[in-house]
Amino acid sequence: MKRPLVLVGFCYLLTLAAAVYCGAKWSLVFACGSLLGFIGTLFVPKLRGTAVFSTALLTVSIAFGAFYGFHETVVEPVQKLAGQDAVIEGTVCELPAKAYGRFYYVVEVNSISQKSAPKPFKIRLSAQNALNVEPYSHVKGRVHLFLPNGGEGYSSRSYYISKGIPLFAFLYEYEGVKVSPPTQKPPYYYALRLRSALLKSVRSMLPPDEAGLVNGVLFGDTASLPKQVTEDFRTIGISHILSVSGLHMTTMAQLILMLLLFLRIPKKPACILASAGVICFMAITCFVPSVTRSGIMCLLYLMGMVVFRRPDSLNSLGIAVLLISLWNPYAAADVGLLLSFAATLGLILYSGKTADSLNAKFDRVRQISSLVRGINGILGTTVWAVLFTLPIIILTFGRVSLAAPAANLLELVPSTLMMNFSAIASVINLISPKSFLAMPFALASGLLAKFMLACAHMLAQVPFASVPASGGFVMLWLSGTILLFAAAMLMKKSRRLYQNTALLSAILLLTGILSNQIFLRDVTRLAVLDVGSANAVVLTRNGHAAVLGCGGFSSGPIKSYLQSEGITRLDCIQPLTLSNEESKNASELIHTFTPRKVVIQKEGLIDGFLQKELPNTGEVTVFNAVSRSDLWNNTNVNVQWNGNACAAHIRASGVSVLICPDGVDLSGLPIEWLDADLVVTDSTPGQMDLLDPVCTVLSMDQEDLCKAGSKVRGWNPVVTGGAGNVVLELQENRTMKIRRE
Structure with a gap:
């Protein structure tokens, strides 16, 4: 084997990605199966001689077992x-x-009142009011522990485990919290303080929107970035720019090395100092897996220059992902790491070859040679980064960005220049606040940020900039693509065969997306979103959408679902309760999707968040007890305030659905509503005997579901419970299909 570390590193990471998807129990089964396969290869001389299959199977077995x-x-x-x-x-x-509206702290628990509890471990602690703490401060208080949303697979729960955070908690602030200053200050303490100072330095030089983008691109801090910007970047397929990864690390390493060489520092000491700068940048960006991967590769490259060896990029990539995966087997649950790995692999394998091929064809005029080569380099980088990350993006976000190639071409160079200028400006401003030396760099980075924001927003408004892709079709397409390339490899024909295979795969993808859109034409889809113990129901039909109930801890799941369906504007939003969470979520949805109509119970008008956003809507309908909305052809919604919340009755394609939030008095509802075919609820109503649905969707988290116990067994229940959204397809002949996303 020419590159054993490539085989081992790539197999280990990809196996862990499969393990995250399958879960722990299946991982044990696959580990045993792979081990048996490895033992089998030892008895086959032909396989034993190459060592490729035996090494791969052993690596797969170890990864699943780990x-x-x-x-x-x-x-x-x-x-x-x-x-x-x-x-x-x-x-x-x-x-x-x-x-x-809440404050979050990552806390390493050193002591807990529960007996036999493992420690130390990390939690993500939330509080309504800010705590007077800094990194490495000590906190003591009473908390309620709970799991992040989602189950096994690529969910929020797995993502936070990849960060070393298996549990969430909220603080009982009324019981008192004891905070004490740090007793020790390790090197990471100073890295965090430097990160905080650099973020403030950028904010002091630039307007809020531009500063938010600079901090997001340079440091991965998207907290102050307007939500519309994040959604625009996701829609046009360039959200990777906001995730600090290989592009950022390479830019910073090259900038540091260039500055050191400009100061006439010899090459070897400059590489050593640049390595220290790389480690510092990794710490400032909090050692996220994608940065750690690229940081390790940069360190290997710089150390190779010190010892006069030219590092092998594929080996460096294999070593980097192997080290990260060995440290935390859940690292593969970080989509940022997978995107960074896939994009880097594409660039290493094909970017340079593509640029050289384009240069040979088009670089024939000396006067514009530099411009042509620069464009060709960007094209080579963009095309292969987009192609290699496409399967991960589709599986993760459930959509394809048709604007991604153009967006990457327009945004890649400005983002790189912006990083360089803003890094220099922030450091100078930190050393000498409001120094005139920082202003030219700050001005340049601010103008580039403004261009990137305007360009992203313009592309995001283009029709079909992003189109949804169904999960079942995506898996079929990926399987077909893998089989096509496997067949091409076995045939061992010319490079043209691989090109034709890639073209055929792209045609299959676009054809599948188009046929899926045609198949769903004139079908009303009702999605009960997995938002915990709350109601969030989305109706969609032919590119139109309405939201009934905006419950949940945040509006994020509702936004993600709407964006995955390609929705850019809502027809209607109607909150069903008066809770602060639902009012806040509704206001955020109004801000993002500018609905044509908002229907709200009159007591909900006192909410400050809604009052701020309601002027941005087309029409506001206020009701006291009853309201009716005719959405689309044969789809209407009736809402009645009864008890402490609104019940909603939906009739679409001859199928009736009743939404019963917690607090609704069923005895006051019309008989027609109680005869609904389907019931959606986030509680266990005491008057459930009044209902006789074909099926009941329980929009609950696992904790509340366990409390409900045997009460729900006779309701023909389908539960969200952290396992994903429940989607119903309502067709004209009263046919109802239920599936989980």
Whole structure:
């Protein structure tokens, strides 16, 4: 084998990605199966001689086994504490963050009141009011422990485990919180302080929107970035620019090395100092997996220059992903790492070859040679980064950005220049605040940020900039693509065969997306979103959408679903309760999707968030007890305030659906509503005997579902419960299909 580290590293990471998708129990089965396969190869001389198959199978077995062992010994014991109250004492180990009107702290728990609880472990602690803490401050208080949303697979729960956070908690602030200053300040403390100072330095030089983009691109801090910007970047397929990864690390390493060489520092010492700068940048960006991967590759490259060896990029990539995966088997649950790995692999394999081929054809005029070569380099980088990351993006976000190639061409160079200028400006401004030396760099980075924001927003408004892709079709397309390329490899024909295979795969993808859109024409889809113990129902039909109930901890799941369906504007939004969370979520949806109509119970008008956003809507309908909305052809919604919340009755394609939020008095509803074919509820109503649905969708988290116990068994229940959205397709002949997304 020419590159054993490539085989081992790539197999290990991809196996862990499969383990995250399949879960711990299946990982044990696959580990045993792979081990048996490895043993089998030892008895086949032809396979034993090449060592490729035996090495790959052994690596796969070890990776599956490591994932299972890590889950059972590290993750599962901590997650068993979910649903309990406890007094904890721990250390704040990251900078505080603010989102959705709450404050969040990553705390390493050193002491807990629960007996036999494993420690130390990390939690993400939320509080209504800000705590007077800094990194490595000590916190003591009473908390309620709970699991992040989602189950096994690529969910929020797995993502936070990849960050070393298996549990969430919220603080009982009324019981008192004890905060004490740090007793020790390790090197990471100073890295976090430097990160905070650099973020403030950028904000002091630029307007809020431009500063938010610069901090997002340069440091991966998207907390202050307007939500519309994040959604525009996601729609046009360039959200990777906001995730600090290989592009950012390479830019910073090259900038540091260039500045050191400009100061006439010899090459070897300059490489060593640049390595220290790379480690510092990794710490400032909080050692996220994608940065760690690219940082390791940069360190290997710089050390190769020190010892006069030219590093092998594929080996460096294999070593980097192997080290990260060995440290935390759940690292593969970080989509940012997978995107970074896929894009880097595409660039290493084909970017340079594509640029050279284009140069040979088009670089024939000396006067514009530099411009042509620069454009060709960008084309080579863009095309292969987009192609290699496309399967991951489709599987993760459920849509294809048709604007991605153009967006990457327009945004890649400005983002690189902006990073360079803003890095220099922020450092100079930090050393000498409001210095005239920083202003030219700050001005240049601000203008580039303004261009990027305007360009992203313009492309996001183009029709069909992003189109949805159904999960079943995506899996079929990926399987077909893998089979096509496997057949091409076995045939061992010319390069043209691979090109034709790639073209055929792209045609299949676009054809599948188009046929899926045609298939769903004139079909009303009702999605009960997995938002915990709350109601969030989205109706869609022929590119139109309406939201009934905006419950949940945040508006994020509702936005994600609407964007995955290609919705850019809503026809109607109607909150069903008066809770602060629902009012806030509704206001955020109004801000993002500018609905044509908002229907609201009159007491909900007192909410400040809604009052701020309602002028941005086309029409506001206020009702006291009853309202009716005719949405589309044969789809209407009747709402009645009864008890402490609104019940909603939907009739679409001859099928009736009743939404019963917690607090609705069923005895006051019309008989026709009680005869609904389907019931959606986030509680266990005491008057459930008044209903006789064909099926009941329980929009609950696992904790509330366990409390409901045997009460729900006779309701023909389908549960969200962290397992995903429940989607119903309502067709004209009263046919109803239920599936889970």
